[in-house]
Amino acid sequence: xxxxxxxxxxxxxxxxxxxxxxxxxxxxxxxxxxxxxxxxxxxxxxxxxxxxxxxxxxxxxxxxxxxxxxxxxxxxxxxxxxxxxxxxxxxxxxxxxxxxxxxxxxxxxxxxxxxxxxxxxxxxxxxxxxxxxxxxxxxxxxxxxxxxxxxxxxxxxxxxxxxxxxxxxxxxxxxxxxxxxxxxxxxxxxxxxxxxxxxxxxxxxxxxxxxxxxxxxxxxxxxxxxxxxxxxxxxxxxxxxxxxxxxxxxxxxxxxxxxxxxxxx
Amino acid sequence: xxxxxxxxxxxxxxxxxxxxxxxxxxxxxxxxxxxxxxxxxxxxxxxxxxxxxxxxxxxxxxxxxxxxxxxxxxxxxxxxxxxxxxxxxxxxxxxxxxxxxxxxxxxxxxxxxxxxxxxxxxxxxxxxxxxxxxxxxxxxxxxxxxxxxxxxxxxxxxxxxxxxxxxxxxxxxxxxxxxxxxxxxxxxxxxxxxxxxxxxxxxxxxxxxxxxxxxxxxxxxxxxxxxxxxxxxxxxxxxxxxxxxxxxxxxxxx
Numbered sequence: 115x116x117x118x119x120x121x122x123x124x125x126x127x128x129x130x131x132x133x134x135x136x137x138x139x140x141x142x143x144x145x146x147x148x149x150x151x152x153x154x155x156x157x158x159x160x161x162x163x164x165x166x167x168x169x170x171x172x173x174x175x176x177x178x179x180x181x182x183x184x185x186x187x188x189x190x191x192x193x194x195x196x197x198x199x200x201x202x203x204x205x206x207x208x209x210x211x212x213x214x215x216x217x218x219x220x221x222x223x224x225x226x227x228x229x230x231x232x233x234x235x236x237x238x239x240x241x242x243x244x245x246x247x248x249x250x251x252x253x254x255x256x257x258x259x260x261x262x263x264x265x266x267x268x269x270x271x272x273x274x275x276x277x278x279x280x281x282x283x284x285x286x287x288x289x290x291x292x293x294x295x296x297x298x299x300x301x302x303x304x305x306x307x308x309x310x311x312x313x314x315x316x317x318x319x320x321x322x323x324x325x326x327x328x329x330x331x332x333x334x335x336x337x338x339x340x341x342x343x344x345x346x347x348x349x350x351x352x353x354x355x356x357x358x359x360x361x362x363x364x365x366x367x368x369x370x371x372x373x374x375x376x377x378x379x
Numbered sequence: 380x381x382x383x384x385x386x387x388x389x390x391x392x393x394x395x396x397x398x399x400x401x402x403x404x405x406x407x408x409x410x411x412x413x414x415x416x417x418x419x420x421x422x423x424x425x426x427x428x429x430x431x432x433x434x435x436x437x438x439x440x441x442x443x444x445x446x447x448x449x450x451x452x453x454x455x456x457x458x459x460x461x462x463x464x465x466x467x468x469x470x471x472x473x474x475x476x477x478x479x480x481x482x483x484x485x486x487x488x489x490x491x492x493x494x495x496x497x498x499x500x501x502x503x504x505x506x507x508x509x510x511x512x513x514x515x516x517x518x519x520x521x522x523x524x525x526x527x528x529x530x531x532x533x534x535x536x537x538x539x540x541x542x543x544x545x546x547x548x549x550x551x552x553x554x555x556x557x558x559x560x561x562x563x564x565x566x567x568x569x570x571x572x573x574x575x576x577x578x579x580x581x582x583x584x585x586x587x588x589x590x591x592x593x594x595x596x597x598x599x600x601x602x603x604x605x606x607x608x609x610x611x612x613x614x615x616x617x618x619x620x621x622x623x624x625x626x627x628x629x630x631x632x633x
Binding site: 167170172196199200207210212213223224227228229230273277 | 413415497498501502505506507508509510512513
């Protein structure tokens with residue numbers, strides 16, 4: 115491992131977040147080296163999305179530290195947060211494309227409105243990215259509602275990489291797609307991460323996707339990281355929670371604890 | 380019981396605080412660059428131009444009904460000559476701004492809340508933030524500007540149409556002299572009658588767009604959340620219009 119790879123591009127230490135009595139994150143500790151792809155796996159409602167939104171600054175954590183390139187990001191003012199956002203790209207679970215804008219305008223949105231780039235130059239970049247994610251250039255003039263789910267995911271990926279970010283977040287990138295389209299998206303993610311040399315943080319419960327796109331895998335359970343290791347070590351983790359989750363077993367510690375909790379209620 | 384009342388009061392103050400914070404932040408973005416002239420122009424068309432038919436129709440029939448009602452009432456006191464004065468003063472001071480405000484609250488306030496609410500639940504607002512674009516500046520500020528500027532223009536047009544409605548009924552139905560009716564209208568009208576209505580309209584335009592944006596922006600998950608936000612936007616802006624109408628009338632004419 116080189117020195118550049120050992121540097122933590124993104125680091126979370128003791129991140130906690132509660133909504134009333136619901137303690138969603140109970141001290142997340144996580145580190146992603148520069149240029150690596152980390153996939154966080156975990157069931158629904160375990161805090162994956164909340165963790166991602168805390169990193170992006172969409173939700174303020176109650177306590178803990180989140181650093182990017184060693185710089186603390188919690189508590190940044192709006193101006194500093196905007197500058198920090200320029201390092202990030204995000205592929206949302208549902209695409210989150212702007213309905214009222216054409217495809218090329220969606221991709222160029224951050225360049226034109228966020229960075230004040232000339233409209234014509236941003237349009238050229240948008241079309242370049244449309245082709246890069248395997249879509250035909252003619253798609254650029256269509257609107258999101260005219261595209262299939264898989265095509266919308268590709269457009270969302272094109273938008274995420276339009277400004278050449280340093281870190282890309284993927285929120286359930288293959289959810290709702292058929293297996294073939296899911297694999298196409300996985301390949302695109304691998305290609306994007308490799309070609310751009312970016313650091314990637316993905317959250318998913320699709321194990322096929324996790325195995326394909328991850329260098330490292332972490333499992334989140336009840337607001338804590340219960341296991342963290344390389345993707346090769348996933349099958350020999352020795353962690354009962356991980357074993358139950360990756361094999362999709364109905365019986366195991368996760369469901370046992372759920373049953374106990376239901377009985378207590 | 381006391382705990383429940385206390386909880387409700389705390390929630391009320393929390394909501395008022397959140398609303399004030401939202402509006403103050405949004406208003407700040409109205410004055411701080413960058414500006415989005417293209418978006419403001421689009422909102423002028425959406426809020427102003429497309430509301431013209433509904434405001435115009437409301438003003439026309441309100442003026443016509445007002446002429447009929449005041450005529451039937453005033454004939455009991457042999458005061459039919461006051462019809463023109465009643466129509467023009469009622470329209471310019473009260474009815475045009477209030478009714479236009481309520482109609483725009485139904486048409487525009489609901490539409491803003493639904494649009495921004497849908498953007499919230501489909502994560503489009505989060506996406507905007509990750510693309511270094513402030514949603515308050517991009518979505519809210521242009522609507523506040525357009526609402527505050529366009530409603531007075533709509534009301535001015537509504538004033539003219541409302542008075543014309545009264546004129547039509549008075550001249551063609553009640554047998555008034557056209558020249559005399561218009562002379563009476565012009566003679567009674569003062570600068571402050573029109574101006575007070577326009578100032579009210581600007582305040583109502585701000586209220587409608589602010590409530591639409593606030594409830595849409597804070598919409599909860601799902602279709603039900605967007606529906607609730609839309610309802611809250613229309614109901615709260617309608618009630619605030621009536622409350623502020625009283626306050627402004629007290630300020631202008633007491």
